[in-house]
Amino acid sequence: MNAREAIDARLPDLPRLPAALPRSGVSPEARLALRQILGDNERALAHAYHAGADVATLVHLRARAVGAVVVHAWRSCVGEAGECVLVAVGGFGRGLLFPQSDVDLLALGEPDALARQARALEAFFACLWDIGLKPGHAVRTLTDCRSLAADDVSVYTALMDARLLAGERYLADALAALVADPALWPAPAFIAAKRAEQSARHARYNDTTYNLEPNLKDGPGGLRTLDLMRWLGRRVADAGDFHAMVERGLLDRTECTALERAEATLWRYRYALHLAAGRPEERLLFDYQRRLAGEFGYEDEHATNLAVEQFMQAYYRAATIAERLGVQFLERCTELLEPATGSPRELDRDFVALGARVELREPDLFLRRPRAMVDVFVVPLDHPELRGLSAETMRRLQQALAHYGDGFAADAHVLGAFLALLRRGAPAVEALARMNRHGVLAAILPAFRRVVGRMQYDLFHVYTVDEHTLRVLRNVARYADADAAASMPLAAEVFAALDKPELLLLAALFHDIAKGRGGDHSELGEEEARAFCARMDLPEPDIDLVAWLVRWHLLMSVTAQRQDITDPDVVHRFAVQVGDRERLDHLYLLTIADIAGTNPKLWNEWKARLLADLHMAARYVLRADLGRPLHADERAVDCRARTRELLVEGGVDAMQAERWLDAFPQSSFLRHRPAQLARQARAIATAGPGGIVVAVNPQSSRGGSELFVCAPDRDGLFAAIAATLDRQGLGVVDARLLVGAEGRVFDTFELLDAHGGSALSLQRAGDLEAALRRVLEARELVARVARRSLPRRLRHFQRPPQIEFGDVEGATQLALVCSDRPGLLAEVAQALRESRVRVHDARIATFGERVEDFFVLTDENDAVLTEATRHRLRASLLERLGAESP
Structure with a gap:
């Protein structure tokens, strides 16, 4: 037995069902048997898939098996009465079902017949739920179908795929005639409605194929794109599949082959996703990407070419092909129904305008002058009234790219045209984007x-x-x-x-x-x-x-x-x-x-x-002077002088201003701006000698909100502040933690909302000031860290923390690189407190899920950390970050 025969041997046969007794219903025992039949079939299909069976075969086999069970239940509950029929619609109507696809059904009949069959229909649908099919169903008359289809193009589209399962054919034929009626959604109106529907759907996915967790069904370049091509082909040219579209001139054979390959990839990904999720999941979530990459046989090549990245690249390329050809197909259908009228309008020696589209003056232009494949994208820049390329121009462009192959990138005239385009500056970007959509950019x-x-x-x-x-x-x-x-x-x-x-x-x-x-x-x-x-x-x-x-x-x-x-x-x-x-x-x-x-x-x-x-x-x-940096002492003197000037300009006596500034650590004049220091000095003076200062500037010069805290230094202060900021839903993007000569901290934090990334409102700034003041004025500092679960997206990107220590100017620098998580800074601050170390400076930075924080630390005696203290701090950090000590 060869490999193909081995796979075929694993394909399940259609379920063998007992003869249905019309209108006898489905007994509990029979329902259990039907559930078992469906389960056996699902498992057999899954085994066949993992053995390498063709997905196209599997989705049709499942549709046939589910159809057999559904018809059995229909005959048992409703019988063969000709007064109403059972119709499959949607994907089930097209005769294909993925492991978790909806089973969409329509019970169709005359009003009085449906009324007589109401209980039987109720029993039928209840039976389907009991055996685990969870159908999407509707009960309608032909009048209902026409009315709903006329109001909603999605209903009409579902009816286009209607397929008779049980009952007399005359009602199904009447439904088919209703759908084919040119007065119900004429082709131009149908195209316009489906274009609008697609635009709204794609907007939900940021109008890009390249989402990190793409939707395989509804996202740009997803399977719905290929379904749309079939619906448009049927309505516009009576061509319901890709091969028929080739015969009607809507596709060429190369495009047909590319679409079939892209669809095969998308089908395989969707089938594997349904099996992995065990539910109707259409999003290729991080939860499944690594696992499926392994199932598909991808292996890590190196750190920058992971198996999961190769797996996703194959998807994106298939989706890109589907999206690109889908756009071209939509244009062809539109042109077929709305041909340009009048004579072609002259544009230049190579191109003319047919309506709002660019057309070639000579059909073989791209083959004679390859640089014209760049020039064609420049034309709309000079003629903004043009909407884009005609469908025929798009087709000849693809044919020419295939003809030239790698030689296109080596053509000096092509490169000259490309450079001329780039020299247009900003306007060239739109042309580059169009070139990318049509594959020309990658060819160059x-x-x-x-x-x-x-x-x-x-x-x-x-x-x-x-x-x-x-x-x-x-x-x-x-x-x-x-x-x-x-x-x-x-x-x-x-x-x-x-x-x-x-x-x-x-x-x-x-x-x-x-x-x-x-x-x-x-x-x-x-x-x-x-x-x-x-x-x-x-x-x-x-x-x-x-x-x-x-x-x-x-x-x-x-x-x-x-x-x-x-x-x-x-x-x-x-x-x-x-x-x-x-x-x-x-x-x-x-x-x-x-x-x-x-x-x-x-x-x-x-x-x-x-x-x-x-x-x-x-x-x-x-x-x-590039060779000589500005001396730090000179810069500090200059900053202090300008700060004093600002205070004097604001009405403060010069001598008083000097006394205010004497309280600041010398490093403040290196780390802060004069306006910032003047504002902090006024806050300190307002609080009075020895008072606790908590001042929030909602709109700082750097786009966030600035928090200034000046208070007597004591152990746990930084931890208490960090925990409070975390509970307030604030993220720290920068921190300056300085200690003055009298043992008072001068801490400055740059804050952004942890969720929206914005500065604080006046109301929220006031709430923060009040909350922090309550914490800092308490006899004992309390650093309650809010416990929150790790968001789903972050769970897949957790990495072992990297902790490094170094010496810097009489202190110890801690470098922490780890995965982001809610409350991270508060947890780190708590670990520092538990290890009895003091924080003198901090540099906070987050890049996606990666955090890179730097702290300048000393022990309680303001000395560099000993090896024992470093070891203790490392263990505390690892414990709080959920990692094991080495």
Whole structure:
């Protein structure tokens, strides 16, 4: 027996059912038997699937088996009375059922017949529930069907797939005639309604195929996309399958083959998901991705090409093909029903306009002049009244791409046209997005083809690499919008001053192009960028700039978010590495676009202010003297002087201002701005000598809310503050914990709402002040950590904590890298308190599910931590974070 025969031997036969006794009902014993029959069939199908059986065969076998049981129950409860019939609709009507698919049924008859059969129908549907089918069902007359279908296109669509299961055919034929009536949803109205329905459905999934947990059925590029093609084909050209569409000229054979392959992949993924979930789950959740990747035979290649990432890439590529061809098919159907009228309108020597679409002047243009496959996307930029390419142009584009193969990327004229497009700056981005949808971008950049559908299995990167790249490009284009001057004034100003915006676009295209290969993607991407720019004959300085940006595209983000940019040495090192103003400006713009295009939840006013501050500080260093950083003592003296000036301008006596500022630690004048210090000094003066200060500035200069606490230092203070902030639902994005000469803490926290990432309202700021004051004024500090369960999405991305200690200026630095979780900072603060260590400074940063926190610590005597204390603190942290000690 060969492998194919072995698989076929595992396929279950149709259930052998006893003869139904009309209208006798289904006894409890018979119901138990039917449930057993269905269970046996499901298990046999699952065994066949795991043995490698074709999913298309399995879904039809299940539909046949379930259909046999349903008909048996119908005949037992309702009989063969011709006055009403049983019809399968939806996917069941098409004769296919996945393991957890709905069993959609329609009982159809005349009003009086349905009334007479009411009890029998009730018994029938109850029986189906009892045996575990959970049907979706309706009882209607033909009049009901017409009325509901006329009002709701989804009802009409379900009836298009109606299939007679039991009863006289004349009623089923009447239903088919009703559906075929041209007056009920004429083809143009049907297309418009289904287009609107699809748009609303896709909007629920952010209008992208590349969601981390995609919906296999309803998401963009999902199976519903292929169903829509069949419904449109039937209504427009009486072509209900892909092969019939080829015969009608709606598809070519290459497209038909691509769609069949994409559908086979989507069907297999959905079948496996239903089996793994054991319920009607259509979302490919993190809960199942790793498990299914293993079942599909994928293996980890290296740390940047995990099995689960390969598994998801195969899905995304299939979904992308389905979505791309679905869009083209919709256009063809629309053109078929709404042909352009009048003569073609001249556009240029190569293209004409047919209505609102671009058409080729000569059918073989793309084969004669391959650069025209770039030029065709430039035309809508010069003629914004055009909606896009005609269906015939799309088809010839795909045929030409297949004809040229890898040679397309090596054509000097194509590269010249591509460079000319990029030199248009921001407007070029829309053309690049269209080129990507049609596969032209990947044809020009073969390296880009490798990252199409490439996902990264974490919560930091919520898009695939190709989708992220397009979003980064769109963010770059936003710099040129009029609105950008208001929302991003510095970025808009810097972008407007660029001499060659095409270099920034090239850096954006290449910055992640080497993801998934192993090794440093920045270094590998630099090589790709340098080689491509050389093929386009860019001047050597331009090549160097693009290559440098790709190599160091993470430098500014890492410096701003993980280091102390109030430290002049940090800024100086950054400026030295950047080297000149041109690189700084390009890197600043690329960094903003990259962060905002990685995860919508990552970008906020605080990060915008942070990057702007680093840009301005580095620009000052570059303008002043790159070889000599501004001395820290000079900077502190200058900051104190400007703070004093602000206080005096506000009515404070100069001598009084000096006394206020004497209370501050010297490091305050290095870590804070004058306006910030002046506000804190006034808060201290208002509280009086020795008083506890809790002051919240709802809108700080960095886009979040600033909390300032000044109080006598005592053990557990930081833990009490952190626990209170956690209970208030606040996240700490930055912290400065300083101790003055009189043993008072001067702690400053930058806060954002833990859920919305926004600053605090006035009401919430007042509530926070009151809550913290109650905690700090109590005789004993209480750090009650709120216990919350780990969110589902975070459960799949937990990693062992990394804890490292180092010495820094008479103290100990703790570096903690771990997975994010609710109340994390409060738990860490509690561990520090239990270990009897003091916190003098903190740097808080979260990247998706990854947390990177740094603390400057001493023991109770303000000395560096001993090995015993470090060991005790490590054990406490691991225990609180739910990890085992090594």
